Amino acid sequence: MRHWLHTLAILVWLSGFGGTAFAQAAGAPPPQAATSSRKTAVNPADYVGAETCATCHQAEVKGFDNDPHAKLALEHGGKGVTCESCHGPGKAHVESGGVASDIFQFTKATPKQVEKKCLSCHIGAHPNFERTAHGQALISCTNCHSSHKFVPETKMLKAKEPTLCYQCHTDAKAAFAQPFHHKVNEGLLKCSDCHDPHGTFQPSLVRTSATQDAICTKCHVDTLGPFVYEHPPIKTEGCTSCHFPHGSPNSRLLIRSNVNSLCLQCHSPSMNFTAPGTPSFHNQANQYQACTVCHVQIHGSNANFVFFK
Amino acid sequence: MMSAIISKSLSLNIRSSALAISVIVFTVGTIVGRPVFAQDTTPPASPGDNVRFGYVIHQSVDFGGHIVTQSGSGAMYDTLVNIQSGPRLLDSSFQMTAVSPAHALLFDRLSSNSFGYGGDPVDGTFMNVSKGRIYNFQGSFRRDRQYFDYNLLANPLIPPSSTPFVPALDTPHLYNTVRRMTDVNITVAPLSAVSGRFGYFQNINQGPSGSTIHVSAEGLLLQNWRVSTDVWNAGVDWKPLAQTSVHFDEFITRYKGNTSWQLTGLNYKLANGTPISLGIDLSSVWNTPCAVPFAANGTVNSNCNSFLAYTRSAPTRTLFPSEQFRFQSASIPHVAMNGRVMYMGTTSNLVNYNEFFNGLQSGGIRQSVMTGSASARRINVNADYGITWQITPTIGVSDTFDFWYFRQPATNTFTTTTYAGTSTLLPPGAPRRPRHLTTKP
Numbered sequence: 001m002r003h004w005l006h007t008l009a010i011l012v013w014l015s016g017f018g019g020t021a022f023a024q025a026a027g028a029p030p031p032q033a034a035t036s037s038r039k040t041a042v043n044p045a046d047y048v049g050a051e052t053c054a055t056c057h058q059a060e061v062k063g064f065d066n067d068p069h070a071k072l073a074l075e076h077g078g079k080g081v082t083c084e085s086c087h088g089p090g091k092a093h094v095e096s097g098g099v100a101s102d103i104f105q106f107t108k109a110t111p112k113q114v115e116k117k118c119l120s121c122h123i124g125a126h127p128n129f130e131r132t133a134h135g136q137a138l139i140s141c142t143n144c145h146s147s148h149k150f151v152p153e154t155k156m157l158k159a160k161e162p163t164l165c166y167q168c169h170t171d172a173k174a175a176f177a178q179p180f181h182h183k184v185n186e187g188l189l190k191c192s193d194c195h196d197p198h199g200t201f202q203p204s205l206v207r208t209s210a211t212q213d214a215i216c217t218k219c220h221v222d223t224l225g226p227f228v229y230e231h232p233p234i235k236t237e238g239c240t241s242c243h244f245p246h247g248s249p250n251s252r253l254l255i256r257s258n259v260n261s262l263c264l265q266c267h268s269p270s271m272n273f274t275a276p277g278t279p280s281f282h283n284q285a286n287q288y289q290a291c292t293v294c295h296v297q298i299h300g301s302n303a304n305f306v307f308f309k
Numbered sequence: 310m311m312s313a314i315i316s317k318s319l320s321l322n323i324r325s326s327a328l329a330i331s332v333i334v335f336t337v338g339t340i341v342g343r344p345v346f347a348q349d350t351t352p353p354a355s356p357g358d359n360v361r362f363g364y365v366i367h368q369s370v371d372f373g374g375h376i377v378t379q380s381g382s383g384a385m386y387d388t389l390v391n392i393q394s395g396p397r398l399l400d401s402s403f404q405m406t407a408v409s410p411a412h413a414l415l416f417d418r419l420s421s422n423s424f425g426y427g428g429d430p431v432d433g434t435f436m437n438v439s440k441g442r443i444y445n446f447q448g449s450f451r452r453d454r455q456y457f458d459y460n461l462l463a464n465p466l467i468p469p470s471s472t473p474f475v476p477a478l479d480t481p482h483l484y485n486t487v488r489r490m491t492d493v494n495i496t497v498a499p500l501s502a503v504s505g506r507f508g509y510f511q512n513i514n515q516g517p518s519g520s521t522i523h524v525s526a527e528g529l530l531l532q533n534w535r536v537s538t539d540v541w542n543a544g545v546d547w548k549p550l551a552q553t554s555v556h557f558d559e560f561i562t563r564y565k566g567n568t569s570w571q572l573t574g575l576n577y578k579l580a581n582g583t584p585i586s587l588g589i590d591l592s593s594v595w596n597t598p599c600a601v602p603f604a605a606n607g608t609v610n611s612n613c614n615s616f617l618a619y620t621r622s623a624p625t626r627t628l629f630p631s632e633q634f635r636f637q638s639a640s641i642p643h644v645a646m647n648g649r650v651m652y653m654g655t656t657s658n659l660v661n662y663n664e665f666f667n668g669l670q671s672g673g674i675r676q677s678v679m680t681g682s683a684s685a686r687r688i689n690v691n692a693d694y695g696i697t698w699q700i701t702p703t704i705g706v707s708d709t710f711d712f713w714y715f716r717q718p719a720t721n722t723f724t725t726t727t728y729a730g731t732s733t734l735l736p737p738g739a740p741r742r743p744r745h746l747t748t749k750p
Contacts (some may be wrong), residue, residue: 068439112702119639124546124554127637127647130697131707179389187424188431188453201649201693201711210510210540210560211629212653212689219488221512221538224564224627226657226687228719228748235715251388251459287466287595293481294523302623302659302683302721305748308523309621309664 046089111140128199181247227300486516525670529574566625675730681723
């Protein structure tokens with residue numbers, strides 16, 4: 001029992017330390033006081049209304065009329081709060097002559113504070129966010145979203161996909177510059193077609209298809225199956241056990257330059273793999289470097305157990 | 310508005326360098342209303358705006374084109390770039406925003422943008438329409454042509470020291486297919502306590518492509534590629550408490566596989582003049598498809614493994630009914646949790662498999678006919694649960710639980726009838742006793 005308590009204490013201490021370290025690494029300013037996360041009793045008299053905000057913040061208020069957030073105002077018959085639903089009551093800010101610290105500022109808030117503000121309404125759509133790599137790395141909502149600017153091409157994003165995603169995911173940008181790649185840069189696909197940046201239960205924030213398979217099968221429907229003879233890695237390890245999903249110098253986005261060097265990773269005599277080894281008549285060194293010249297239905301077949309047809 | 314834009318040049322380094330220069334020579338922007346909205350917020354109606362029927366309208370259309378010159382491997386250029394000369398709709402956008410959303414009848418926002426039409430390998434149209442708290446509609450159509458002729462793939466099969474040396478100039482798995490994807494989704498009452506979602510997605514992938522069949526020799530096939538899915542989905546969202554919601558989704562996916570195969574590459578002749586294929590694996594180094602494939606007069610050795618005819622069809626139909634129940638809650642202070650349970654029972658049927666081979670293969674088989682059917686099911690159960698307890702602003706505990714179960718019973722039954730023979734100059738002999746094979750892997 002004491003051993004467990006010691007372990008728990010160390011874990012709690014480490015998690016607190018880790019959280020602090022993350023916040024500092026992200027360059028987050030110290031938490032804001034007052035209007036941020038602490039729950040206080042709502043006093044209607046503390047709210048001044050969007051018209052008052054507009055006297056100084058004309059650009060933001062005008063833009064808000066064209067913002068999907070304006071639907072909230074419609075929900076309340078046009079009388080619902082707009083600016084102050086996110087920034088908090090503005091009375092103190094107004095009475096102080098516009099002192100910035102008297103109202104919630106998203107630009108000065110910590111990522112956690114911003115996240116809490118946004119998720120107070122949007123958690124229904126993004127329940128996994130706090131457990132995602134984005135959430136854990138303290139990437140706040142406003143790193144990607146701009147709540148005041150709405151343009152049809154980008155919706156609420158600060159830039160179009162994939163430009164926005166590339167700002168951090170430089171490895172993905174390099175991958176999509178490979179000779180063979182999914183057509184993201186060409187505009188056919190978006191990062192969010194395959195990934196949900198707000199989180200899923202899958203690794204790498206990957207979405208699930210309507211058939212509860214890897215999202216790859218949404219487009220690559222010929223691999224959907226089920227097949228009488230199915231290549232086991234498809235189910236047990238997934239598409240990425242053989243393919244790079246973003247881009248590759250290999251024409252089939254394979255993770256190896258030669259087809260046979262990929263296949264032999266499993267199909268070799270080994271105590272660690274149950275996959276059968278290649279027969280002796282397969283001249284792997286020279287003649288049959290591309291296994292899929294014969295094993296054409298490599299994802300699965302209903303008629304042939306070695307995937308010939 | 311007119312402008313000239315010189316786009317980047319593309320260079321390829323295969324054997325000889327290839328240069329592709331795409332020059333957009335003519336761009337016409339037709340702008341009704343104010344200039345294109347770019348990155349700034351669209352302001353509400355102002356005296357300069359184009360207001361029609363109670364909507365502020367912004368639209369732009371960019372016409373242009375490509376002039377492409379290219380040298381070197383055309384197949385590789387098409388595989389990697391595939392931008393060709395011709396006029397194009399480079400980009401267009403259209404937006405209508407209600408001046409007074411409360412008085413707009415059908416929608417208070419409509420936006421659409423398109424690109425690539427006129428011959429580019431990728432083109433698409435995206436559309437959003439919404440009416441306040443009534444509905445939110447999103448639709449898109451995307452089309453892309455995939456050309457692939459990467460001619461290095463088969464070369465190890467045919468070393469240059471082969472006699473005769475007949476290099477593979479095109480990949481045996483060439484393809485020139487087109488994928489069309491249509492996606493429409495509507496959410497009804499998105500801000501209400503109960504809202505509904507309906508959607509449809511269609512994916513059609515078709516076109517000519519190449520394939521191979523290993524029947525002693527390596528036959529080159531024309532593969533008439535045609536696969537598609539239709540996905541219908543309906544869902545309901547219920548928000549019983551603040552910060553708590555439950556969701557149910559039903560997905561129905563219908564897969565149709567109509568790809569068929571037929572022999573091609575009948576490049577040689579028998580002594581009687583009949584066209585015949587020796588397949589793509591033609592090499593004296595490997596003694597394939599036989600040690601002496603040609604007679605002295607250049608005709609094909611009739612005792613060599615070869616193809617005179619081959620067809621195959623395997624029409625496949627699969628139904629994927631899939632249910633999903635989700636919930637999330639953050640109603641308990643400092644605790645957020647969510648989870649889902651999914652179930653799917655898939656049935657796939659290959660009802661009428663038909664394969665015909667005429668030629669010669671090892672074992673003295675002169676002809677074969679294979680017919681049959683196959684059926685496969687997949688039962689999938691998936692459950693996930695995640696919880697986060699934010700103990701203090703800097704200390705939190707989070708965990709997820711995943712459960713996945715699936716099984717895939719399948720069976721097939723095939724009947725193969727073979728006909729004996731040792732020469733492609735002679736007709737097939739008497740049929741051997743049919744072989745029936747039923748498999749339950």
